[in-house]
Structures are given as C-alpha cells and as structure tokens.
Amino acid sequence: MPRPWKETIEAHRRDVRDAILECTSALVAEHGLRSVTMSQIAEQAGIGRATLYKYFPDIETILLAWHERQVATHLDHLAHVRDQAGEAGARLQHVLVAYAFISRQSRGHGDSAVRAFLHRDEQVAQAHRRLHDMIGDLLAEGARSGAFRDDVPADELATYCLHAVSGAGELPSEDAVHRLVTVIMTGLRRVSGPP
Amino acid sequence: MPRPWKETIEAHRRDVRDAILECTSALVAEHGLRSVTMSQIAEQAGIGRATLYKYFPDIETILLAWHERQVATHLDHLAHVRDQAGEAGARLQHVLVAYAFISRQSRGHGDSAVRAFLHRDEQVAQAHRRLHDMIGDLLAEGARSGAFRDDVPADELATYCLHAVSGAGELPSEDAVHRLVTVIMTGLRRVSGPP
Numbered sequence: 179m180p181r182p183w184k185e186t187i188e189a190h191r192r193d194v195r196d197a198i199l200e201c202t203s204a205l206v207a208e209h210g211l212r213s214v215t216m217s218q219i220a221e222q223a224g225i226g227r228a229t230l231y232k233y234f235p236d237i238e239t240i241l242l243a244w245h246e247r248q249v250a251t252h253l254d255h256l257a258h259v260r261d262q263a264g265e266a267g268a269r270l271q272h273v274l275v276a277y278a279f280i281s282r283q284s285r286g287h288g289d290s291a292v293r294a295f296l297h298r299d300e301q302v303a304q305a306h307r308r309l310h311d312m313i314g315d316l317l318a319e320g321a322r323s324g325a326f327r328d329d330v331p332a333d334e335l336a337t338y339c340l341h342a343v344s345g346a347g348e349l350p351s352e353d354a355v356h357r358l359v360t361v362i363m364t365g366l367r368r369v370s371g372p373p
Numbered sequence: 374m375p376r377p378w379k380e381t382i383e384a385h386r387r388d389v390r391d392a393i394l395e396c397t398s399a400l401v402a403e404h405g406l407r408s409v410t411m412s413q414i415a416e417q418a419g420i421g422r423a424t425l426y427k428y429f430p431d432i433e434t435i436l437l438a439w440h441e442r443q444v445a446t447h448l449d450h451l452a453h454v455r456d457q458a459g460e461a462g463a464r465l466q467h468v469l470v471a472y473a474f475i476s477r478q479s480r481g482h483g484d485s486a487v488r489a490f491l492h493r494d495e496q497v498a499q500a501h502r503r504l505h506d507m508i509g510d511l512l513a514e515g516a517r518s519g520a521f522r523d524d525v526p527a528d529e530l531a532t533y534c535l536h537a538v539s540g541a542g543e544l545p546s547e548d549a550v551h552r553l554v555t556v557i558m559t560g561l562r563r564v565s566g567p568p
Contacts, residue, residue, distance in 0.1 A: 330553075330556055331549075334549050334552060335556065337544060338557070341538075342540075343536075344536050345535070348532050360525070362533070365556045365557060369559055
C-alpha cells in the first residue's frame with residue numbers, strides 16, 4: 179500500500195533537509211565557514227537556490243541545525259552507553275571512552291572560528307550541561323557504592339572528567355585515548371596514604 | 374646623576390606602551406572587542422590619537438601585544454614555581470595550582486570571541502607548547518624516581534594535566550581548585566590492583 183501523500187511529503191522534506199545539512203557540513207569542513215556560498219550548497223545538494231532558501235535563510239542557520247543534530251545524536255549515544263548493565267565504575271569508563279572518541283572526531287569539523295561560532299549556541303550549552311549531569315550522577319552513584327572517592331563533590335569530579343577527556347583531541351592514537359581514560363579513572367579512586 | 378637621554382626616552386616609550394596595553398585590555402574586557410575604538414584608547418591612556426598610531430596600527434595588534442605580554446609573564450611565573458626546591462611530585466602540584474589560578478583569572482578577560490581571536494596567535498601556541506614540555510619534563514622526572522606512573526608516556530600525561538586543570542575556570546571556589554589538583558595528582562599515581 180502506498181504511503182499517504184502527507185507522509186510522503188514529510189519524508190521528502192526530511193531527506194532534502196538532511197542532504198542540505200550534510201553538504202553544508204562537508205563544504206565548510208573543506209573550505210571554511212567564510213568561503214562557502216548558498217549557491218554551492220544548493221548545487222551540491224542537487225536542489226535549486228530558491229528551494230534552498232525555503233529551508234534555510236543562511237549558512238550559519240544551516241550549520242547550527244547540522245551541529246544541533248550532531249550533538250543530539252551524540253548525547254543519545256552516550257545515554258545509551260550509560261544505560262548498559264554494570265556498576266557505576268565500568269559504565270563511567272565506557273561513557274568517557276565514547277565521549278573521547280566523539281571529541282576526537284569533532285576536531286576534524288572546521289577551524290577554531292567555526293567551532294567558536296557553533297559553541298556559542300544555547301542548545302549546545304544545554305547539551306553540555308546534560309552530559310555534565312549524566313557524568314555527575316554516575317560519580318555520585320559510584321561514591322555511594324564505594325567505587326569512587328567521596329572527598330570531592332560529584333559535580334566537581336564531573337568537571338574534572340569532562341575537561342580531562344577533552345585532551346583526547348590532541349592524542350596521537352586510539353591506544354593513547356584509552357590510556358587517558360585509565361588515568362582519569364585512577365584520579366577518581368579513593369585515596370589511602372600520602373599522595 | 375640623571376639618566377642618559379636615550380635611556381629616559383626608552384623608559385618613556387615603555388611606559389606609554391604599557392599604558393596603552395593596560396587601557397585597551399580594560400576597555401575590551403568591559404565593552405567587547407568590537408565596540409572599542411582607537412580614540413577611546415588614546416583618551417584613556419592620556420595621549421593623542423596620532424601618538425597612539427605611532428605605537429600601534431589597530432586594536433587587534435594592541436590586544437595581541439597585551440596578551441603576549443600576559444602569557445610571557447605567566448610562563449615566567451610558572452617556570453619560577455617549577456624551579457623551587459623539592460621533588461617532582463610537589464613541584465608539579467605547585468605548577469598545576471599556579472596554572473589553575475591563571476586559567477581562572479583569564480576567563481574574566483573578554484568574551485569567547487576575544488579568546489578565540491587571541492588563541493589563534495602563534496606566540497600563544499608556542500607558549501602552550503613550552504608549558505606542555507615543562508610539565509612533561511616534571512612527569513618524566515617523577516616517573517624515573519617512582520613518584521608517578523610510568524605505564525603512560527609523560528607527554529600524554531602532560532596533555533591530561535593541562536586539559537584537566539583547565540576545568541578550574543568553571544569551579545565555584547579556590548578550595549574547589551585545590552581539590553581539582555588533588556584529583557589530577559591522584560590520576561598520576563602508580564596503580565596497583567584493579568582500578
């Protein structure tokens with residue numbers, strides 16, 4: 179049975195929107211935010227310029243929409259990783275590894291100007307707070323069960339984790355990323371004896 | 374005995390230059406990079422516009438000069454802290470605390486656009502590499518003496534330290550900054566037994 183007309187239209191609009199987002203992100207990564215034009219995007223996406231403007235008024239808006247979709251996808255993935263079975267320590271480790279690899283990937287997207295522009299977005303700040311809370315909750319859970327230190331508030335430990343793990347973007351190999359997460363996890367241990 | 378004429382001139386030029394740097398940094402912190410004018414800077418520094426242009430062609434150049442001077446001062450301070458007596462562990466801890474407080478202070482200077490602009494500067498990137506090496510050397514020294522873990526290259530541990538300590542900018546209090554450095558130092562310990 180063919181899909182109802184309305185559904186078909188919506189699926190089509192979603193496909194066009196996705197194509198616009200993908201083409202823009204690829205063009206900006208290659209040429210930089212300042213040198214990409216709406217005409218190039220329309221051409222790459224295989225649509226007319228007039229059609230493109232029915233979807234988005236300018237490149238900045240497209241780029242923000244693309245980035246918000248990326249961030250939402252990453253956050254869903256991290257929540258999924260967190261919700262696996264296991265104790266807080268193992269789950270936190272998996273979340274940190276997953277986030278480390280996301281950070282590494284994201285560094286490929288455009289130069290620092292593009293990143294600064296994208297990270298001024300309020301939805302991105304919200305996503306960052308949700309990730310902070312996700313990690314803070316695991317840390318509080320682990321502190322109660324004795325897996326993590328309880329001499330430092332979980333909220334501060336979450337700041338430590340998120341900043342430390344962002345170092346993954348500078349590391350030379352995947353093995354190094356795993357070592358980084360091991361070091362971060364060591365920092366969360368209960369300490370006995372002199373440091 | 375009065376100073377020779379040449380020295381007096383040079384001291385005067387240095388004073389004027391310093392005054393320009395200070396005024397610009399204060400104006401930009403208050404009003405943002407985009408809304409400060411060369412006339413405002415000249416007025417605040419108590420010099421004529423023509424004189425200002427003999428020193429600097431535009432605000433960006435002034436801001437970079439100010440920032441490079443700040444960064445050089447910070448780096449000297451950190452090297453001084455590193456060179457105190459003591460074993461690698463204690464010296465690294467002092468360097469990290471000092472750097473954490475510098476990071477916290479610097480967050481007050483302007484918005485993210487100003488920060489992004491300043492951090493594109495090559496001299497700043499160089500200073501960052503020098504700091505990375507300074508910390509890497511302490512870590513290598515401590516690994517040899519048994520103070521730090523040796524299962525992770527010192528260079529990667531330096532990346533961990535610098536990223537983790539940048540979290541200081543988000544923390545609510547000086548006590549929290551000291552706790553952060555304690556956690557970072559725990560991460561550097563040799564690990565025995567399961568994590």
